[in-house]
Amino acid sequence: MKTWIALLLALCLPFAALANEEEKKEGEEGAAPKVAYYNLVPALVGNFGPGPKLKFFKADIALRVTGTEAEEAVEYHEPLIRNQLVMLFSQQTEESVGSQEAKEALRQEALKQVQAALNQETGKPIVEDLLFNNLIIQ
Known part of the structure; x- marks a missing residue:
């Protein structure tokens, strides 16, 4: 037994x-898929605005994505993303970055441009949000 x-x-x-x-x-x-923040390192640095006196910006930016595939796609397309953001920042004026509301509008526009560029390349916007870790205008 x-x-x-x-x-x-x-x-x-x-x-x-x-x-x-x-x-x-x-x-x-x-x-649930893993949410990740992809930091654009080094920070974006450049000049902006018309006139004889140069004005500078420095932006530490993080992109929020969901899933490892999205994070890998953002890493692969980082040069395109950086180009889009540098071009956007260089077109700004003192008025367009002078207040909190203006900075928020700039953040929203930056997100739209990054999503549009990635949508054109991959068929999906991929990036869910764009955050300024630090934004210095002088």
């Missing part, structure tokens, strides 16, 4: 292991 029980247990163990492995896979598939 003991041998029958031992034999029955030995036959059931592989099935228990398979069931446990399937539960793990379902848990991984149902898990």
Whole structure:
């Protein structure tokens, strides 16, 4: 009788292991995608505005993406993203970056341009948000 029980247990163990492995896979598939912040390093630095006196900007920017594929796509297209942002910043005037509301409008425009560039390249906007970690205008 003991041998029958031992034999029955030995036959059931592989099935228990398979069931446990399937539960793990379902848990991984149902898990929320990982949100990541991709920092554009080094910071964007340049000049802006018309006139004889040069004005400078320095922007530390982070891009929020979801999933490792999106993070890899942003890393791959970083030169394009940096170009879009430098061109946008260089077109600004003192009035367009002088107040908090103006800086927020600039952030929203930067996000739109990054999403448009990535949408053109990949077919998806990929970046969910653009954040200024630091924005210095002088």
